[in-house]
Amino acid sequence: GAVVSQHPSRVICKSGTSVKIECRSLDFQATTMFWYRQFPKQSLMLMATSNEGSKATYEQGVEKDKFLINHASLTLSTLTVTSAHPEDSSFYICSAEPGNSYEQYFGPGTRLTVT
Amino acid sequence: QKEVEQNSGPLSVPEGAIASLNCTYSDRGSQSFFWYRQYSGKSPELIMSIYSNGDKEDGRFTAQLNKASQYVSLLIRDSQPSDSATYLCAAELYSGAGSYQLTFGKGTKLSVIP
Numbered sequence: 187g188a189v190v191s192q193h194p195s196r197v198i199c200k201s202g203t204s205v206k207i208e209c210r211s212l213d214f215q216a217t218t219m220f221w222y223r224q225f226p227k228q229s230l231m232l233m234a235t236s237n238e239g240s241k242a243t244y245e246q247g248v249e250k251d252k253f254l255i256n257h258a259s260l261t262l263s264t265l266t267v268t269s270a271h272p273e274d275s276s277f278y279i280c281s282a283e284p285g286n287s288y289e290q291y292f293g294p295g296t297r298l299t300v301t
Numbered sequence: 302q303k304e305v306e307q308n309s310g311p312l313s314v315p316e317g318a319i320a321s322l323n324c325t326y327s328d329r330g331s332q333s334f335f336w337y338r339q340y341s342g343k344s345p346e347l348i349m350s351i352y353s354n355g356d357k358e359d360g361r362f363t364a365q366l367n368k369a370s371q372y373v374s375l376l377i378r379d380s381q382p383s384d385s386a387t388y389l390c391a392a393e394l395y396s397g398a399g400s401y402q403l404t405f406g407k408g409t410k411l412s413v414i415p
Contacts, residue, residue: 188347292347
């Protein structure tokens with residue numbers, strides 16, 4: 187149980203375009219989902235916390251207009267990187283919290299390369 | 302500032318030995334603690350959770366919690382080369398306005414030498 191999927195697993199896009207990443211909890215309902223970013227050889231950085239049906243809470247320094255988050259249902263959250271630039275190239279990982287504990291289950295991640 | 306601290310390593314142990322990973326946290330009110338394993342290029346995987354003082358064993362893994370000392374550890378017995386990964390400690394820390402947030406340490410890189 188507690189499986190989280192992400193799609194796509196890898197994406198290459200041109201500078202200035204937008205990319206949408208989907209995160210789904212497959213066998214449980216996630217009241218809260220999280221989006222992280224991880225640069226090579228660095229630690230996880232929380233970008234935002236997403237609650238179903240409400241606006242996401244962004245961490246300090248994360249531009250909410252650049253990283254659009256939608257949590258439309260209890261099993262789906264999306265992250266859209268708008269007007270991507272090469273410095274946005276990173277490993278984006280979502281996680282989901284079932285709601286009865288603080289355990290987070292991570293998706294497999296999406297590797298974004300902006301050329 | 303609310304923090305979870307880990308030694309970044311790398312921690313090298315020979316195959317078959319016990320690997321000991323340590324973590325401290327800043328919020329005395331924290332109740333939930335987790336260990337994640339992250340292989341290079343992959344996302345973190347939950348391997349242990351612990352909520353009460355003392356030891357919790359699961360196979361070759363033992364998590365230890367000491368709330369008085371604000372200290373959590375993970376022991377890996379009979380370490381295998383496949384255990385080589387970065388281990389992330391996480392604790393639920395108070396984030397204000399009555400809410401708690403899972404906060405991750407920066408991770409300890411473990412290398413098990415054959």
